[in-house]
Amino acid sequence: MTINRDFRTCPDTGFKIHLPADKLIKWNAVSGVVFLMIGGLFGIAVALTRWPAVHLLPADWFYLALTAHGLDVLLVWLIFFEVAILYFASSVLLGSRLASPKAAWAGYWLMLIGAVMTNIAVLRGDSSVMFTSYVPMKAAPDFYLGIILFAVGALLACFVFFGTLVIAKQEKTYEGSVPLVTFGATVAAVIAVFTIAAGAIILVPTLLWSVGYISHIDTLMYKVVWWGMGHSSQQINVAAHIAVWYALAAILFGAKPLSEKVSRTAFLLYILFLQLASAHHLLVEPGLSSEYKIFNTSYAIYLAVLASMIHGLTVPGSVEAAQRKKGFNKGLFEWLRKAPWGNPAFSGFALSVVMFGFLGGISGVMMGTEQLNIIIHNTIYVPGHFHATVVTGTTLAFMALAYWLVPTLWQKELVLPGLAKWQPYLFGIGMGLVSVFMMGAGTLGVPRRHWDINFADAVMGYDFPGAAHLMMGLNGMAALMGALGGAIFILNMVGTILWGKPKTKAAEEEAPAPAPEPVVATYGNAGTMAVPGTFTLAMVFLVSFVLYYFVNWKYLAGVWPLS
Amino acid sequence: MEETQANSGGADEPIPFMQQLMDNPFLLLFIGVTMPTVFYILWGIMEITAIPIAN
Amino acid sequence: MSIFPPEQRIWWKEPIERSEILWVVIALVWCLILFFMMPYWHIVGEQNLTNEAYRIKPEAFAKRTEAFAEKYKVREEGDTGIPVVRPPAGSDIYMLGRLWEWWPVLELQKDKTYRLHLSSLDWQHGFSLLPENINIQVHPDYEMVITIKPNRSGEYSVVCNEFCGIGHHTMVGKIYVVDK
Ligand code: HEM
Ligand SMILES: [Cu+2]
Ligand SMILES: [Cu+2]
Numbered sequence: 001m002t003i004n005r006d007f008r009t010c011p012d013t014g015f016k017i018h019l020p021a022d023k024l025i026k027w028n029a030v031s032g033v034v035f036l037m038i039g040g041l042f043g044i045a046v047a048l049t050r051w052p053a054v055h056l057l058p059a060d061w062f063y064l065a066l067t068a069h070g071l072d073v074l075l076v077w078l079i080f081f082e083v084a085i086l087y088f089a090s091s092v093l094l095g096s097r098l099a100s101p102k103a104a105w106a107g108y109w110l111m112l113i114g115a116v117m118t119n120i121a122v123l124r125g126d127s128s129v130m131f132t133s134y135v136p137m138k139a140a141p142d143f144y145l146g147i148i149l150f151a152v153g154a155l156l157a158c159f160v161f162f163g164t165l166v167i168a169k170q171e172k173t174y175e176g177s178v179p180l181v182t183f184g185a186t187v188a189a190v191i192a193v194f195t196i197a198a199g200a201i202i203l204v205p206t207l208l209w210s211v212g213y214i215s216h217i218d219t220l221m222y223k224v225v226w227w228g229m230g231h232s233s234q235q236i237n238v239a240a241h242i243a244v245w246y247a248l249a250a251i252l253f254g255a256k257p258l259s260e261k262v263s264r265t266a267f268l269l270y271i272l273f274l275q276l277a278s279a280h281h282l283l284v285e286p287g288l289s290s291e292y293k294i295f296n297t298s299y300a301i302y303l304a305v306l307a308s309m310i311h312g313l314t315v316p317g318s319v320e321a322a323q324r325k326k327g328f329n330k331g332l333f334e335w336l337r338k339a340p341w342g343n344p345a346f347s348g349f350a351l352s353v354v355m356f357g358f359l360g361g362i363s364g365v366m367m368g369t370e371q372l373n374i375i376i377h378n379t380i381y382v383p384g385h386f387h388a389t390v391v392t393g394t395t396l397a398f399m400a401l402a403y404w405l406v407p408t409l410w411q412k413e414l415v416l417p418g419l420a421k422w423q424p425y426l427f428g429i430g431m432g433l434v435s436v437f438m439m440g441a442g443t444l445g446v447p448r449r450h451w452d453i454n455f456a457d458a459v460m461g462y463d464f465p466g467a468a469h470l471m472m473g474l475n476g477m478a479a480l481m482g483a484l485g486g487a488i489f490i491l492n493m494v495g496t497i498l499w500g501k502p503k504t505k506a507a508e509e510e511a512p513a514p515a516p517e518p519v520v521a522t523y524g525n526a527g528t529m530a531v532p533g534t535f536t537l538a539m540v541f542l543v544s545f546v547l548y549y550f551v552n553w554k555y556l557a558g559v560w561p562l563s
Numbered sequence: 564m565e566e567t568q569a570n571s572g573g574a575d576e577p578i579p580f581m582q583q584l585m586d587n588p589f590l591l592l593f594i595g596v597t598m599p600t601v602f603y604i605l606w607g608i609m610e611i612t613a614i615p616i617a618n
Numbered sequence: 619m620s621i622f623p624p625e626q627r628i629w630w631k632e633p634i635e636r637s638e639i640l641w642v643v644i645a646l647v648w649c650l651i652l653f654f655m656m657p658y659w660h661i662v663g664e665q666n667l668t669n670e671a672y673r674i675k676p677e678a679f680a681k682r683t684e685a686f687a688e689k690y691k692v693r694e695e696g697d698t699g700i701p702v703v704r705p706p707a708g709s710d711i712y713m714l715g716r717l718w719e720w721w722p723v724l725e726l727q728k729d730k731t732y733r734l735h736l737s738s739l740d741w742q743h744g745f746s747l748l749p750e751n752i753n754i755q756v757h758p759d760y761e762m763v764i765t766i767k768p769n770r771s772g773e774y775s776v777v778c779n780e781f782c783g784i785g786h787h788t789m790v791g792k793i794y795v796v797d798k
Binding site: 129134175177249257259286302317455458530538542549 | 619620621622623624625626627629630632634635636637638640641642644645646648649650652653655656657659660663664665666667668669671696697698700719736740741742744746747748749750751752753754755757758759760761762764765766767768769770775777778779780781782783784786787788789790791792
């Protein structure tokens with residue numbers, strides 16, 4: 001077997017890019033974006049149905065669309081793009097050839113076939129079980145089979161990633177430790193392996209049950225193991241998008257981690273504790289002890305939250321340090337004011353950091369508290385929370401990266417640079433409002449996954465307060481705004497790839513993302529500049545966190561005593 | 564921390580244990596799979612199997 | 619830069635800048651508070667979820683609930699004639715979830731405690747008591763026993779908030795809390 005050792009040198013960045021890796025990154029990223037588009041369309045339909053005055057879809061179509069939405073965006077879009085990130089962080093950043101491009105392609109096709117198979121099962125209408133597919137509700141066998149194939153493909157991608165790390169080390173393509181971004185990607189890949197293993201343990205028997213070979217699946221066992229996959233896959237997103245944040249800070253500002261030690265240790269805490277939080281989904285289930293719930297839901301004393309709070313300081317902190325080094329030293333925030341807010345790679349990144357922390361992080365810790373979960377479980381607060389994490393956090397970070405990655409890899413200019421400037425604001429703020437309104441409605445008890453909160457054809461009903469209806473309406477409007485932002489992104493990406501003008505030297509200067517120049521020679525650690533601006537922002541975050549957290553204890557204290 | 568100079572050691576100073584750990588992806592993989600398997604999955608399954616039958 | 623290998627061969631021994639250490643310490647303290655709030659609330663708080671649960675076959679749970687409803691039924695309600703059940707204070711009370719109703723309707727006394735048994739006869743359902751916003755997952759084959767103490771009188775709805783098929787959005791039950 002001959003090993004493909006063909007590289008090209010990226011004219012923008014100077015990276016040596018292995019040609020098979022180049023192609024795989026492109027195909028995985030593009031496939032992800034296509035499923036983001038499909039899933040996004042279902043999302044709009046869902047949001048418009050939940051807008052009481054519009055109530056777009058009939059009930060059966062609503063549940064079908066919601067199942068497809070969850071699968072296509074949460075699973076397919078994010079994991080395809082993450083595979084692209086894994087290949088980028090290993091092969092490109094280490095300047096190494098990709099281990100076994102054949103296996104990587106096999107993984108790609110398995111993922112694609114699996115995704116299409118599950119979509120077909122859902123669209124056929126006999127598998128509207130939501131992406132969680134809680135037993136004993138049964139979907140068609142190909143629904144589970146598709147997810148399993150997709151997972152096996154993703155597992156192959158993880159192996160290719162680890163293999164590439166080995167090869168790069170053996171062939172000495174770099175010295176010392178891997179870059180921080182690659183380290184973050186490693187954490188994502190580690191979590192992915194556990195995620196996929198848990199998925200296989202539960203979905204293979206469920207497939208057999210759906211075919212008829214197994215007669216019974218325990219509902220609690222299913223949930224414990226399923227969320228080992230379902231929640232851990234969100235942790236892949238967290239690790240991956242934090243790696244992307246560090247990457248963008250480096251690409252846009254030449255930023256260096258404030259301290260390799262602190263940032264890497266924070267990532268290590270993720271490996272140790274992050275996945276325990278799968279128990280977030282089991283806090284009001286029967287039969288699990290409070291000890292189990294408290295230990296797991298708190299990631300063992302919240303050590304993974306500690307890690308997130310550390311990244312929350314060090315990511316913007318590294319930008320501040322780089323900006324100050326360039327002379328933006330006035331006051332607390334000149335570095336921030338003078339940041340390239342018109343560059344979508346930066347604005348997307350900045351909004352992603354802020355909204356992931358303030359909206360997603362705080363609400364997530366609140367509702368992951370054993371007792372507080374009682375007042376939000378399965379209300380629409382939950383989708384409110386995770387649209388903040390997985391949409392304004394992960395998806396927006398990936399979009400920001402794409403604004404740099406796509407023009408760079410394809411060597412083309414963005415087709416709609418003017419619209420691109422506005423896109424992160426439209427999408428980020430739109431989806432941020434979607435989160436806020438869903439969370440608001442959830443505190444009033446509006447259920448998630450529910451076709452009609454007017455209970456028109458129910459025997460008994462419940463009159464939700466006017467504010468609940470209002471917020472679901474506002475949610476619909478915000479969803480349209482977010483969707484418009486999403487559409488502009490997809491148009492820009494697809495357009496650039498298909499019809500973008502080849503990059504010329506002159507255009508490079510105004511390209512949305514400049515090439516990474518090592519503007520900062522040495523700072524960091526002992527020589528680190530103080531980052532007073534970031535520290536101030538971090539304290540604002542902490543105060544919001546504390547207030548919001550205790551307000552919810554106060555709500556809880558007001559409901560019926562239970563024990 | 565009393566050191567103010569970032570640079571530490573020559574080219575032959577041994578790599579500290581924690582750094583070696585973090586430089587080894589397969590060790591990380593092992594830890595990252597074992598921790599949740601034991602504390603989340605196995606413990607959870609034990610709890611479920613211990614639920615008594617209603618009398 | 620974060621996209622290149624660390625500059626120092628040994629980065630573990632690099633000293634850390636002060637504001638970073640300070641933040642780590644503050645965050646750690648906050649994490650400890652977050653953690654200890656949960657055991658603390660088990661000791662002083664009034665809203666804690668029980669760990670009491672049993673395995674039970676749906677038929678057995680249905681039988682018990684029917685016997686319970688039979689015994690304490692005070693009237694019927696609505697077109698479906700769903701029984702309204704008024705159990706004595708302090709007793710074991712039952713509510714089952716099935717496609718697509720919560721059965722029966724309960725009438726409870728304010729400020730009295732009851733042991734509420736919840737289970738499902740078919741798929742999973744979500745017991746969402748409104749407007750309190752108390753939410754509990756209900757499984758088939760498992761019965762959860764929660765001690766509740768309604769502390770406000772009024773008419774409460776139990777909305778299903780776990781997706782349970784095409785009739786999910788019609789699954790609503792009732793609990794009345796009366797002063798006497
Ligand atoms: C156009 C953009 C989007 C809109 C308008 C939108 C809107 C919604 C709405 C209204 C719900 C329904 C809540 C319910 O009834 O329970 C929902 C569910 C969901 N959304 Fe989105 N969303 C969008 C994008 C995304 C993206 C990008 C992701 C993931 C990366 C995502 C992940 C999910 C998931 C996992 C669910 C839960 C599905 C379920 O309950 O089974 N959404 N979305
Ligand atoms: Cu139900
Ligand atoms: Cu339901």
